[in-house]
Every structure is written in structure tokens, then in C-alpha cells.
Amino acid sequence: MKQQLRVGVIGCGAIGKEHLRRLTDVVPETIVTGVADYFLPAAQSAAEMFHCTAFQTGEDLIASPDVDAVVVTSADPSHAAYVLEAIRHKKFVFCEKPLAQTAEECQQIIAAEQAAGKKLVQVGFMRRYDRGYMAMKHAISSNEIGAPLMIHAAHRNMSQAPGFETDYAVTRVAIHEIDICRWLLDDEYATAQVLGVRQSSRTSGEWLNPQIMMLTTRSGQRIDVEVQTDGAYAYDIQCHVVGEDGIVSLPDPTSVTKRAAAAIHTPLMTDWKDRFIEAYDIEFQEWAKSLLNGAPTGPSAWDGYVACVTGDALIRSRQTGKPEDIVLPEKPEMYQ
Amino acid sequence: MKQQLRVGVIGCGAIGKEHLRRLTDVVPETIVTGVADYFLPAAQSAAEMFHCTAFQTGEDLIASPDVDAVVVTSADPSHAAYVLEAIRHKKFVFCEKPLAQTAEECQQIIAAEQAAGKKLVQVGFMRRYDRGYMAMKHAISSNEIGAPLMIHAAHRNMSQAPGFETDYAVTRVAIHEIDICRWLLDDEYATAQVLGVRQSSRTSGEWLNPQIMMLTTRSGQRIDVEVQTDGAYAYDIQCHVVGEDGIVSLPDPTSVTKRAAAAIHTPLMTDWKDRFIEAYDIEFQEWAKSLLNGAPTGPSAWDGYVACVTGDALIRSRQTGKPEDIVLPEKPEMYQ
Amino acid sequence: MKQQLRVGVIGCGAIGKEHLRRLTDVVPETIVTGVADYFLPAAQSAAEMFHCTAFQTGEDLIASPDVDAVVVTSADPSHAAYVLEAIRHKKFVFCEKPLAQTAEECQQIIAAEQAAGKKLVQVGFMRRYDRGYMAMKHAISSNEIGAPLMIHAAHRNMSQAPGFETDYAVTRVAIHEIDICRWLLDDEYATAQVLGVRQSSRTSGEWLNPQIMMLTTRSGQRIDVEVQTDGAYAYDIQCHVVGEDGIVSLPDPTSVTKRAAAAIHTPLMTDWKDRFIEAYDIEFQEWAKSLLNGAPTGPSAWDGYVACVTGDALIRSRQTGKPEDIVLPEKPEMYQ
Amino acid sequence: MKQQLRVGVIGCGAIGKEHLRRLTDVVPETIVTGVADYFLPAAQSAAEMFHCTAFQTGEDLIASPDVDAVVVTSADPSHAAYVLEAIRHKKFVFCEKPLAQTAEECQQIIAAEQAAGKKLVQVGFMRRYDRGYMAMKHAISSNEIGAPLMIHAAHRNMSQAPGFETDYAVTRVAIHEIDICRWLLDDEYATAQVLGVRQSSRTSGEWLNPQIMMLTTRSGQRIDVEVQTDGAYAYDIQCHVVGEDGIVSLPDPTSVTKRAAAAIHTPLMTDWKDRFIEAYDIEFQEWAKSLLNGAPTGPSAWDGYVACVTGDALIRSRQTGKPEDIVLPEKPEMYQ
Incomplete structure (x- = not known):
């Protein structure tokens, strides 16, 4: 049995x-x-x-x-x-x-x-269990791109349930990038900032969309995340880690390519549940x-805690209009 | 339970x-x-x-x-x-x-x-359970490429176990294309032919490599399969169904893209067990x-039988040097 | 001046x-x-x-x-x-x-x-002056793919002027592949054959469409050319040279990629004049x-002559239903 | 004549x-x-x-x-x-x-x-005369991606002549993005900022590398430009314009694709003179x-002037550590 x-x-x-x-x-x-x-x-x-x-x-x-x-x-x-x-x-x-x-x-x-x-x-x-991110992590630890310096990421959604709010762009959306980027870089964050940007008329509610989230790590790496909470052309997740010697990129999910009507078409996903199934x-x-x-x-639990502290700093920075420091206590031995 | x-x-x-x-x-x-x-x-x-x-x-x-x-x-x-x-x-x-x-x-x-x-x-x-082939089948039945006319396929291997023989290029290698193409086209085969081609010096044994396999269906569709049994650059499976209105292609398996050393690199698989895991x-x-x-x-069992009959015709054609007919009995009702 | x-x-x-x-x-x-x-x-x-x-x-x-x-x-x-x-x-x-x-x-x-x-x-x-074909030629002569064994090619057109005939699929369409493939392989042809295939209902006239053209060279290399004279989804030219150690492929013409409406779109050309401008x-x-x-x-003039002889053999094979030999006189020194 | x-x-x-x-x-x-x-x-x-x-x-x-x-x-x-x-x-x-x-x-x-x-x-x-940028401009003006909101760009170089200085990252490198982005967006800049980032050990001199340049336009669009002045894996220019309804991207320059050694390889350029020839x-x-x-x-001359003013603001921001305003006089009628 x-x-x-x-x-x-x-x-x-x-x-x-x-x-x-x-x-x-x-x-x-x-x-x-x-x-x-x-x-x-x-x-x-x-x-x-x-x-x-x-x-x-x-x-x-x-x-x-x-x-x-x-x-x-x-x-x-x-x-x-x-x-x-x-x-x-x-x-x-x-x-x-x-x-x-x-x-x-x-x-x-x-x-x-x-x-x-x-x-x-x-x-x-x-x-962290997606084959694409796992292969990126492997490429980085195998030194295939040299020391990582930057991450360019995007998190684009087609819709949100009613009741969505501006802060949820951090706590429900960018929280995934908050976690995955520090996992990819194997470093902790130093600062966080949300930058305003021209707003999309495709947003279905009153919240801010898009937003750009900027993070730095203790070693000075810089992460930019374009967040579209709503109205995007697909559910599309992008992640490019730029190292001294090269760049490794998250692949788009596999899908058949079609040549028809004078174009090459590759379908993108529309539902996050399918993307990471x-x-x-x-x-x-x-x-x-x-x-x-x-x-x-x-x-x-430590990873959950860091995501929360980082999210708080991002939200705070939207009020202060400047980068906010991220201060963490010593990491308990259990989580080393 | x-x-x-x-x-x-x-x-x-x-x-x-x-x-x-x-x-x-x-x-x-x-x-x-x-x-x-x-x-x-x-x-x-x-x-x-x-x-x-x-x-x-x-x-x-x-x-x-x-x-x-x-x-x-x-x-x-x-x-x-x-x-x-x-x-x-x-x-x-x-x-x-x-x-x-x-x-x-x-x-x-x-x-x-x-x-x-x-x-x-x-x-x-x-x-038939590969997501790529399933999506191709779906695109064809949804009439996204019009009536299918041709299939261009390739089955490229890096190595074979000792004892490999020329006929195995059909019975162990192209047998997969024999099955998947009639499944994609939803038709039975009419003729089969193996064509000779300049041989690769990378073959590790005495058998013929590469070989080109040609099949026609009852409705006149034509399939060509390039078979490299050995010595290829990767384990690489290609399949393009050409219809009146467009082409649908099997995607390469997802893998991270890397930009380094003045090139874009996308790794290919080397082991068939990984490719279709x-x-x-x-x-x-x-x-x-x-x-x-x-x-x-x-x-x-009918599908297994048709693959066997088709493989026999391919092998026979290598001796006769011309297309061999594929004749099948009525399909029993159990397999309709 | x-x-x-x-x-x-x-x-x-x-x-x-x-x-x-x-x-x-x-x-x-x-x-x-x-x-x-x-x-x-x-x-x-x-x-x-x-x-x-x-x-x-x-x-x-x-x-x-x-x-x-x-x-x-x-x-x-x-x-x-x-x-x-x-x-x-x-x-x-x-x-x-x-x-x-x-x-x-x-x-x-x-x-x-x-x-x-x-x-x-x-x-x-x-x-021969297209940057893509030139780069392929360079890759082959630099031995980047080992000895070339096969070419898979396609020549797909969207329309033909009135008065088009079946033979023109050779003399006006495939003639480009006839020339470019022997130039890429640096070898002369040995045999030529046209294969019948299920016909497209998108053809605007009475001629055969599509047709598959098969060529072999003196060293046994094999070329297959899918010819769509009419009704194709784009003006699309494909060419893949398969060598012992790898494959080099003609790139699609550059064009901007767009992500919109849940797909990645890359436009293809519709006019041959633009494709090779x-x-x-x-x-x-x-x-x-x-x-x-x-x-x-x-x-x-020798290249023009060989194209003509090869075209004749292709057209002849459509009548005989089998591969036709291509016999050439000695090449005059002027053309060495 | x-x-x-x-x-x-x-x-x-x-x-x-x-x-x-x-x-x-x-x-x-x-x-x-x-x-x-x-x-x-x-x-x-x-x-x-x-x-x-x-x-x-x-x-x-x-x-x-x-x-x-x-x-x-x-x-x-x-x-x-x-x-x-x-x-x-x-x-x-x-x-x-x-x-x-x-x-x-x-x-x-x-x-x-x-x-x-x-x-x-x-x-x-x-x-502005590159076919890729021209096609992007056309896609934007044809409203294929809706109102443009952001640009993500990168300008990566393999080397610089001796005597290169940190400010040249603006005046000789990013100056191209300064011009092309306002041309693509058809708007003038409002603010400019240079952000520090972890430095590459591949830089051949004493200047800062990489740098990230941030620009906003009067309508609130936001542009980020990753600038690698030196030591990059290729001469690689990236530009993605993100609109409400989709994204249009600068294509990589055409080059033949090769499948060999268990990977798909697409060469990138190493010399800027070739890239924009x-x-x-x-x-x-x-x-x-x-x-x-x-x-x-x-x-x-107006475009040259705006590039200069914008470059000055970027350089100034490196000293002040914050976004600098870009203030322009009325545009003379000659340049409307």
C-alpha cells in the first residue's frame, strides 16, 4: 500500500x-x-x-x-x-x-x-516549482550568466474580482515577484519603491493600474516589476535576470505555433490557474x-514574513513618494 | 480511500x-x-x-x-x-x-x-498524450488550418544501443510517426516508401542512417519523415501539419533562453525519456x-496492427525500391 | 564623378x-x-x-x-x-x-x-544575394553543420496571375529552389521527381496545387520542396539544410513582434517583391x-542551363510518374 | 544624368x-x-x-x-x-x-x-530609419497596442574605447534611447533620473557600469533603459513599448538559426556598425x-537640443540622487 x-x-x-x-x-x-x-x-x-x-x-x-x-x-x-x-x-x-x-x-x-x-x-x-524558474535558478547557480545584477520582470493580468484595491497590486499580485526574485538572487532586499505611471483606461475599477515596483537587494542588485493588475492582453509573466556575462529569461509557456492569415501566431494563456498548473x-x-x-x-514562514515586510515597504513608499528601507531581524537558525 | x-x-x-x-x-x-x-x-x-x-x-x-x-x-x-x-x-x-x-x-x-x-x-x-500533439489535433479538428494536405516530420536521435539494425529505424523509431500522423489526420494509409539518402558518418554502427520515410493516406495526403537513428545534434522531434489555410507546428519543449557569448541559446533535449515525460x-x-x-x-490493438502493417510496407519498399500499397481489412466495430 | x-x-x-x-x-x-x-x-x-x-x-x-x-x-x-x-x-x-x-x-x-x-x-x-541564404552558405562552408545530407524547403505563394499553368509551378516557382539548393550544396543534381498530393481547394485556377518536388544530387543528398503556387497563408519561403552535425535554417524576414489579444503575433510577408527587396x-x-x-x-548561363534541364526533368517525371535522370554535359571551363 | x-x-x-x-x-x-x-x-x-x-x-x-x-x-x-x-x-x-x-x-x-x-x-x-523602430512607430500610430504607457529598453555594449567616462553612458550611449523613445511616444520628457545598481566586474575601465536611466513624459509614460556600456555578451538593443492593449517589441536582427550540439543557436551582433548598417x-x-x-x-536641431537637455538632467540626477525636471522653452514653429 x-x-x-x-x-x-x-x-x-x-x-x-x-x-x-x-x-x-x-x-x-x-x-x-x-x-x-x-x-x-x-x-x-x-x-x-x-x-x-x-x-x-x-x-x-x-x-x-x-x-x-x-x-x-x-x-x-x-x-x-x-x-x-x-x-x-x-x-x-x-x-x-x-x-x-x-x-x-x-x-x-x-x-x-x-x-x-x-x-x-x-x-x-x-x-519556485515552475520548471522555467527552476531552470533559471539552476543557470544562475551554475554561473552561466556571471554575477546577477538586475531583474526585469512583468506581471500582467486580464482581470480582477470586484472589490480589488490598489494595495492588492502588492499583496496579491507582486507578492509572487517579491518571493521569486529574492529566491533567484539568493539575497535579501534593502529598499522598495512604487513608481507612478500613466494609467490604463482598460482598468475595470478605481485602483491604480499599472504600477511599477522597484526593489534593491543588499548587494545592490536592482529589480523592476511592471504590474498590470487588469486589462492586459493576456496573463503574461516575464522575468529576465541580467548577469555580468549574459541573461537568462523565463520561457513563455509551450504552445503550438500556427502560421495563418499572413502571421505567425503563438497563443498566450489567459488564466493564471493554467499558467502554473x-x-x-x-x-x-x-x-x-x-x-x-x-x-x-x-x-x-520566514519567506512569508519577508514577503509581508517587503510588501509593507512598497505600500508605504506609495505614500512617501520615495524608496523605503527594508529592515529585517536576524534570520532564526531554523530557516538558514 | x-x-x-x-x-x-x-x-x-x-x-x-x-x-x-x-x-x-x-x-x-x-x-x-x-x-x-x-x-x-x-x-x-x-x-x-x-x-x-x-x-x-x-x-x-x-x-x-x-x-x-x-x-x-x-x-x-x-x-x-x-x-x-x-x-x-x-x-x-x-x-x-x-x-x-x-x-x-x-x-x-x-x-x-x-x-x-x-x-x-x-x-x-x-x-497522443503530449500536450503539443494534443493542441495540434485540436487546431486541426477546429478547422484552424483548413483541410490538412501534408505533414513534414523529423525524428532525430543521438544514439542507439548496440545491436541496432536498419529495420529498427521503422519498428522502433518511425513507428511513433506512423501512429501519430494517422491520428492527427484521422485517415488510413494507402502507400509507404523508404527513400535512400546520403549517409551520415556519425552513425555508430552499420545500419542505414538517415532514412526518409514517405507515406500517403487514402485522401492523398502526403507525409515525409526524416529519420536520424543516430548521431543527431539532439533528441529532436519535429512535426508540421500543412493545411489549405495554414500550418500548425509541434512546439519545441519549453526551456529557458539564454543570451550569452554573442548568441541566443535555447537548450534542446538529449534523452527521449525527458522529452515525453x-x-x-x-x-x-x-x-x-x-x-x-x-x-x-x-x-x-487496431492501432497497433496498423502500425505493424505500415512498418512492414516501409521495410518491403526498401527492398523493392518503390512505394508499397497498404491494404487493411475492415476495421472491426469494437475499434470504430 | x-x-x-x-x-x-x-x-x-x-x-x-x-x-x-x-x-x-x-x-x-x-x-x-x-x-x-x-x-x-x-x-x-x-x-x-x-x-x-x-x-x-x-x-x-x-x-x-x-x-x-x-x-x-x-x-x-x-x-x-x-x-x-x-x-x-x-x-x-x-x-x-x-x-x-x-x-x-x-x-x-x-x-x-x-x-x-x-x-x-x-x-x-x-x-543568392539574400542575407539569410548567404549566411546559410557561410555556415555550411565553415563546416558548422558537418556534411550536408538533406534540404527541406517550401515555397508558398498567395496568388498567381490568370493564365497560370501546372508547369509554371516548376518554371516560375520552384526554379528558385532548383538554383539555390545546388548553390547551397555545391553539387549537381542526379534525379528529379514531382509527387502528387491532396489538392487545395483554395487554388484560384485549374492547375495542380500543391506539388512536392524531389531532387537528389550526385553525392546522394536529397531535397524536398513543398510548392504551394496559390492560396497559401502568406508568401513564405522555408529552407532547412540538414547536416551530419546540425541544421541551419533560413530565417523568417525580420518583423516586429506584437503581444495582444492573448497571442504573440509576428507578421509574415504577402508579396514576393517585399520579401527579397x-x-x-x-x-x-x-x-x-x-x-x-x-x-x-x-x-x-550555365546556372540558367542547369535550372532549365532540371525543370524539364521535373515536368517529365509528372508524366512518367517516376524519378527522371538529370544528365549534363561537361561544364565549360568558363563556368568553373 | x-x-x-x-x-x-x-x-x-x-x-x-x-x-x-x-x-x-x-x-x-x-x-x-x-x-x-x-x-x-x-x-x-x-x-x-x-x-x-x-x-x-x-x-x-x-x-x-x-x-x-x-x-x-x-x-x-x-x-x-x-x-x-x-x-x-x-x-x-x-x-x-x-x-x-x-x-x-x-x-x-x-x-x-x-x-x-x-x-x-x-x-x-x-x-529612426531602422526598419524595426519604423514598424514599431507604425504599430503605435495605427493604435495596434492602444495608448502607450511604458517603454522597457536596454542598450548593451561589448566594449568602449579608452578614455570612456561615466557621463558618456548618457551622451554617447543612452542618447539614442533618449531620442528614439520620445519619437516613438510623440511626447516630451518631464523628468529624468539615473539609478545606481550593482556593478559589473567586466567593465574595462573606471566608469560606472551598468546604469539604469529612468525618464517620464508629460503624459506620465515611464521609460526605463538598462545601459551596459561595456562587457556585455553582445551588442544588443532591446525596446518594448507597453500599451493598454498590447506590446510591440523591436525585433532582434535577422540571422540564421542553427540547431547543433543540443541547442538552438541564434547569433547576435557584436558591432554597432553592423547592427544599424x-x-x-x-x-x-x-x-x-x-x-x-x-x-x-x-x-x-530641436531634437538635438532636447537630447542634450535630457542628457544634462540625467547627469545632474546622478549627483542629486533624485529625479530632475526637464524644462523646455516653447518649440519654435520651424520644428513643429
Whole structure:
């Protein structure tokens, strides 16, 4: 029999259901034993679909002896509390980004994990599992482009759900670049700044779009991220790392090329779920394997904390109109 | 608990072990319960690695009540007998290509499957599960390029194992194009011809390399396949379907682009196992799901038979020096 | 003062006027002194436009003391006679392809040029001046792809003028591939064959379209040319030379890439005049310079003759249904 | 006879000789009648090579009745004086960038040209004649990408002559982006800033490399230019204009693609003279034609002035560490 990890999922919305299907269909090591949702009928319907228990509350799910590991995909403001509760029960917990709403909450999580004396938390920065980013990381560490000096990145979206706000361009959109760039460069950030730019008339709401986010690292590397939250021509992710000796670029996702009507056409993706579908699959396969081996090896609570601090600095800089410093405490040994 | 299919694998060589890992790691619906190999120690070592029973013979494995479905990855000459034996036990059987060594054996398998009154056999033409070919098929059926008229294809290999022979260029190499082109065009072949060409000095043995294979379909479409069995610059698969209104092309596999040393470099693959790794995964995931739903939906015994008949015609044409007709009996209703 | 070559142009149709503009605007060494056309008013109108003399006949133009070199762009059947007349006057003559309608006429031209004891003739195979083909030639001679074994080519057109016929697919279309492939491979042809293929419903007339042309060289290299005379998605020229160690490919013409509407779009050309505009410019610039240096260095009467013989074999093979041999006399020393 | 413009060239260094060859070989309308150089033997050698007069001084050349139009390709600090002298003689003058060393000198030139009452000056911003940039300009004006919001650009060089200084990254390198971006966007600049970045160890001298240059326009568009003055992997020019509805990108220069050694290779250029060779040709062909039609139509003294003012602001910002405003007077009617 395959060794199996019993997983409970808190949050049965769109991404929650995606992960339920993933844990069921493509991760042989996991078996979903329970679900919970703030809106009980959502949990009940998911429980039926995936043949498992619907718990009354996330806390009940976490406490259940039938749950070895918890996946948190509920609304952003509820993340931190569920993660802390899982740590209290010494259970593994995978939390979709963001880890928390504030840097303070992240620090509480870090403190709790340290007190537990065991790595329990993984944050859902799935891009680290994308084959393209992985190959870029490999090219950089193999010194194929010399010392990295700059990153030019873009994150372009076609639409956002109603209720979107300017700050979400950082906390829900650029947060992926915040994480992936420091992972690629293997350095911490020094400053952050948001630059204003002529606005697109294609934005469906009142928020600022586009925005340009600038980051520097401690070694002076400079990152620029063009963020289009809305109205872009495709869901298009660009990342070019410029080194002393060359440049390595994230490939566009594979797709068939067509020659027709006097042009070469290569379709681009329109949905972020499709763009990183394989990365999500690998993320959960690796997560399950790492837990069966004793501890998560993916993005840690520290990574979630740094993303939060950096996001705060970006948002602050929009008010001050100048670069804001990013100051971090010593990194605890657990996260070295 | 996940519903699981108990699978036995006959043949524990390189590709056999790949499939064992696949059935264990990425196909949640399958559990490997037994292995067999002509060379018993190979079976014993695989059994230890994958925690299952090592059977004395393939026949024992097929007969075992712990085996619901059989995967045949043994040496080519043994395929047909194992498939017939599985049919005799009314068990599902996945057979790596080729289905058999001769068209006659393929016909026996078809007769046996018909007598069993149930679709049991699937042949391992994994390219049908490659995302690139699937997107091409979709573009053609959606009429994006008009009526398809021609296919230009290439199958380039870097090396072959010792003992390779000229005919293997058909039976082990071009067999993939034989299957994928009729699947893309949704038509049967009419003629086949091998054309001689200036030989490469990079071939590591005595066989002919390269060879050009020409096929026509009943509707007059024409396919040319450049086959390099050995010594090529990469493992490189090309396929361009030319229609009245445009062309759709198989994409190169995604890989990071690098700008360095006064050139743009995009790495190509060197190993066929990497090139179609995702296709193999999807192939077995779909196979397992289809069996749990009652019957295999992938390439059938008929497809294996047509590949064999077409391969025979290609080989014959090398002797006659002219196009050879491909004559097929009526397709049994089971395969419509 | 710039040293100048006084040029007379016979044939004032579309391509004739293109060349008049070219000789005037982008070739500093040439000055157009006269024009002639079977249809006198066409000559008169061109003479007015380009400030030169309208001659009553091509023969008058050739005989004129104001004409140092003749450009023949009249209707195909008149080429040979004008070229012979120019040779009789020991004048340089640039003749648009084809050099003549029959191999016999080409041989007469060769004989006349030999008798004149001086290289006078250049044939308008302008692709040899295309930067892409030139770079391919360079890569091959630099041994970047090892010994060349095969060429895969395509010549796709969007439309043809009324009156087009099946044979013109050879004499007006594939004639460019006939010339460029032997130039790239630096070998002569051994056999030629036209293969039938499913016909496109997009053809605007009664001729066969598409056709596949197969050529072999004396060293056994094999060339396949997909010819779409009509109805294609663009004017698209493809050429891939496959060597033992790699492949070199003709680039698509440069054009801006656009990302919009969920796709990457790269425009293709629709008009052959645009596709090779730079090659035509360079062709005439080189021609003028070579004449001022004493003799033309471009495609010779021999090249025109071989193209004609090869075209004949292709056309013959359509009737016989099998490969036709290409037999050539010794190449006169003048063309070595 | 072709109508010809008699041109004198001041400055017979590398670029001067390039232009002499160009004016002689590819611009039918021009005939070089004289040359001058601060170092007389250089002028004499060029005069011999191009069969024209060597003048003792640039002033003598300008004054000569045999010179209709002047090309200034001498050392940067001498540009302004020669241009003013040519205006004084009411002669057309083509001046390589920069037009002058200071904004004040540019204003004097503008004043002189206004006083002359006739457009006489063209500045050598040759990128406006590059087919790639022209196609981008066309795509933007045709509204193919909606309102342009941002430009991401890069200007990467492999080496610089000894004596290079940090400021030259603006005045000799980024000056091309300064001109081409406002031409593409059809707007004037509002602010300019240079950002520091981790330095490359591949720089051959003491200057700062790389630098990032940021510009905003009056309508709020934002331009970032990565400048590598030295040590880059190729001479590589990138330009992506991001609009509301899509992105248009400068193509890489055409070059043959090679598949070999397990990779796709596309060579990049290493020399700026090759990269824009066709643009230079077109630039001078258009210049000559426009003068024969009465007045230059290319980049004007105003464009040279704006480049200078913008460059000053960039250099100033490196000292102040913050964005510097770009303030321009009213644009004189002559340049509308």
C-alpha cells in the first residue's frame, strides 16, 4: 500500500477546490480526510464531492485525529489564526500566500514555530516549482550568466474580482515577484519603491493600474516589476535576470505555433490557474513527500514574513513618494 | 480511500522501472502489486524497491488474483504472447509498442479481444498524450488550418544501443510517426516508401542512417519523415501539419533562453525519456482512470496492427525500391 | 564623378519598372539610358518617368552606343533571343530567370558566350544575394553543420496571375529552389521527381496545387520542396539544410513582434517583391560593380542551363510518374 | 544624368570613412567632392581613396563653392562650431550626434537656423530609419497596442574605447534611447533620473557600469533603459513599448538559426556598425532626397537640443540622487 498523508483543507472556494482535486488526483501520497469552510454548505458540498468529512470549523478540522496535515486556502485575513492553531497542535500546515495580513502576525507564527522546535509551516509560493524558474535558478547557480545584477520582470493580468484595491497590486499580485526574485538572487532586499505611471483606461475599477515596483537587494542588485493588475492582453509573466556575462529569461509557456492569415501566431494563456498548473502539482507532490520524510522543504514562514515586510515597504513608499528601507531581524537558525 | 487498480508489470528494464516509478509516484489510482522479468533477479530487485511481489514468470503474474491489470514492457518479441495471455484471463493489458513482431500476431490479438467481447488492450503510443500533439489535433479538428494536405516530420536521435539494425529505424523509431500522423489526420494509409539518402558518418554502427520515410493516406495526403537513428545534434522531434489555410507546428519543449557569448541559446533535449515525460505521466493517469470507468480509451490493438502493417510496407519498399500499397481489412466495430 | 555604367532595360512591366527604380535609386554605378518594350507606349511612359530614351525595339536598344549593359525583363519566351543578340554585340546582359524556354536555347547561349570568349551573361537568381541564404552558405562552408545530407524547403505563394499553368509551378516557382539548393550544396543534381498530393481547394485556377518536388544530387543528398503556387497563408519561403552535425535554417524576414489579444503575433510577408527587396538591391549593386571590374560574378548561363534541364526533368517525371535522370554535359571551363 | 548633391565630409575617422563609403556606394544622389580633418594626413588619405579634394580646414570645406551640403563626423567638441559655420553659409549640414556639448550651444544653433529662415540642420539619430523602430512607430500610430504607457529598453555594449567616462553612458550611449523613445511616444520628457545598481566586474575601465536611466513624459509614460556600456555578451538593443492593449517589441536582427550540439543557436551582433548598417544607408538616402526636394526632413536641431537637455538632467540626477525636471522653452514653429 502507498504510504499516505491524511490532509484536511480549510477553505472550499475556487482555489480550495483546485487543491482538493490536486490532492486527490495527482498526489499519490495524500488522501483528503476532511474539509472546512466559513460557509458550511460549501464544506458539505466539497465533502460530498471528495468523499470526506465536513467539519463545523477549521479549528475542529485541525484538532481531528484523522488529519495529519492542514492546507489553508481560506480568505486572506483568516490565514494567520489557522496557521497558529495548527502549530499549537504540532501539525504540518500549508498556507496559501499571504501567510498573514501583517508583519507582526508573521513574527508570531515564526515565534510559535520556533517554540514548537520543529518546522511545520510551508507557504504557497508555487512559482519556485515552475520548471522555467527552476531552470533559471539552476543557470544562475551554475554561473552561466556571471554575477546577477538586475531583474526585469512583468506581471500582467486580464482581470480582477470586484472589490480589488490598489494595495492588492502588492499583496496579491507582486507578492509572487517579491518571493521569486529574492529566491533567484539568493539575497535579501534593502529598499522598495512604487513608481507612478500613466494609467490604463482598460482598468475595470478605481485602483491604480499599472504600477511599477522597484526593489534593491543588499548587494545592490536592482529589480523592476511592471504590474498590470487588469486589462492586459493576456496573463503574461516575464522575468529576465541580467548577469555580468549574459541573461537568462523565463520561457513563455509551450504552445503550438500556427502560421495563418499572413502571421505567425503563438497563443498566450489567459488564466493564471493554467499558467502554473504544473507548478502547483509539483508543489504539492514535493510537499507531501517532504512531510513523509519529516519536514517541509519549501518556502518557509520566514519567506512569508519577508514577503509581508517587503510588501509593507512598497505600500508605504506609495505614500512617501520615495524608496523605503527594508529592515529585517536576524534570520532564526531554523530557516538558514 | 482512493479507489485503486492493482497493476502487475512484466519487464523490469529501464523503461519498466520508469513505469514502476510512474505508477507509484504520479498515478494515484494505481498500486503496483507484482513484477516479473525473464531475468528473475531483476524482478526481485524491482519488487524490493517497489514493495511488491516478484513472480516467477509473466504468466504467473497475469494469473494472480492480486493483479487487475498488466503492463507489458518486456523485450519486443515477447509482447504478443503476454498480451494474448492477459486477454485469455480477461485482464486489462497495457503493452509498450510494438504490439507484436508481425501483422499476423496483431490479428490474433484482435481476434482474441473480439472473442473476449470486451476492449482490454491499450498500446503505448504515448505521443497522443503530449500536450503539443494534443493542441495540434485540436487546431486541426477546429478547422484552424483548413483541410490538412501534408505533414513534414523529423525524428532525430543521438544514439542507439548496440545491436541496432536498419529495420529498427521503422519498428522502433518511425513507428511513433506512423501512429501519430494517422491520428492527427484521422485517415488510413494507402502507400509507404523508404527513400535512400546520403549517409551520415556519425552513425555508430552499420545500419542505414538517415532514412526518409514517405507515406500517403487514402485522401492523398502526403507525409515525409526524416529519420536520424543516430548521431543527431539532439533528441529532436519535429512535426508540421500543412493545411489549405495554414500550418500548425509541434512546439519545441519549453526551456529557458539564454543570451550569452554573442548568441541566443535555447537548450534542446538529449534523452527521449525527458522529452515525453509528461506525456507518459498523462498516458498512465488516463489509462488508470479509463479502466476504473470500464475500458481503455487510448490507442487500441487496431492501432497497433496498423502500425505493424505500415512498418512492414516501409521495410518491403526498401527492398523493392518503390512505394508499397497498404491494404487493411475492415476495421472491426469494437475499434470504430 | 562616380564611374557609371549606362544600362538599357528591355521590358517595362511590373518587375521591369521595379528594376528601373532600383537602377536609378539604389545603384550608384548605373545610369539608365534607354528602355524598350514590345508594347511601345509602355516604353515611352517608362522613358518619361526615368528620363531616358524609348527605343523602338529591344534590338535597337542593344545596338545603341549609349548602352553598355542590357537588362532583360521582358516576357519569358523572348529572353533567349535578346540575350543572344546582346552577346552578338559583346554587351553585358542581365537576364531575369528563366534564361530561356528550353535547354537547347540555353546551350545556344552558352555556345555563343564561349565563342565571344568572354563572360557576358548573368541570370537573375536573386536569392543568392539574400542575407539569410548567404549566411546559410557561410555556415555550411565553415563546416558548422558537418556534411550536408538533406534540404527541406517550401515555397508558398498567395496568388498567381490568370493564365497560370501546372508547369509554371516548376518554371516560375520552384526554379528558385532548383538554383539555390545546388548553390547551397555545391553539387549537381542526379534525379528529379514531382509527387502528387491532396489538392487545395483554395487554388484560384485549374492547375495542380500543391506539388512536392524531389531532387537528389550526385553525392546522394536529397531535397524536398513543398510548392504551394496559390492560396497559401502568406508568401513564405522555408529552407532547412540538414547536416551530419546540425541544421541551419533560413530565417523568417525580420518583423516586429506584437503581444495582444492573448497571442504573440509576428507578421509574415504577402508579396514576393517585399520579401527579397534587399536581395534584389544587392544583386544589382554587385552586378554593376562586377561589370566595372570586367565581368559578371553572379549566376551564369550555365546556372540558367542547369535550372532549365532540371525543370524539364521535373515536368517529365509528372508524366512518367517516376524519378527522371538529370544528365549534363561537361561544364565549360568558363563556368568553373 | 542623375541629379547629384555635392557633399563635403568633415572628420575622416572610423565613422567618417563609413559615411564616405556610404555616400559613394549606396546613395546615388550624392557625390563626395571634399573632405577635411583636424589631422591633415587623414583627410589626404581619404581624399585619395574617394577621389576628391582634401581641404586644409573644415571651414575651408564649408566655404567651398564645390560643396552643397556638409556632413560633420569630427570629434564631439567640434560639432557645434562646424554646424554654426555651415548655417552661416546657408548650407545644409548633417551632424552626427551629439549636436553640441551643451544645451546653450544647441540653442545658438537653433537661433542661427531660425535667423537663416530655413531648415538646414539634420542630426544623426539613425535609429529612426531602422526598419524595426519604423514598424514599431507604425504599430503605435495605427493604435495596434492602444495608448502607450511604458517603454522597457536596454542598450548593451561589448566594449568602449579608452578614455570612456561615466557621463558618456548618457551622451554617447543612452542618447539614442533618449531620442528614439520620445519619437516613438510623440511626447516630451518631464523628468529624468539615473539609478545606481550593482556593478559589473567586466567593465574595462573606471566608469560606472551598468546604469539604469529612468525618464517620464508629460503624459506620465515611464521609460526605463538598462545601459551596459561595456562587457556585455553582445551588442544588443532591446525596446518594448507597453500599451493598454498590447506590446510591440523591436525585433532582434535577422540571422540564421542553427540547431547543433543540443541547442538552438541564434547569433547576435557584436558591432554597432553592423547592427544599424541598413538604417545608416536609409538615413543618408532619405537625407539626400529630402535636400534635393528643398529641406531635410529627419531629426532636427530641436531634437538635438532636447537630447542634450535630457542628457544634462540625467547627469545632474546622478549627483542629486533624485529625479530632475526637464524644462523646455516653447518649440519654435520651424520644428513643429
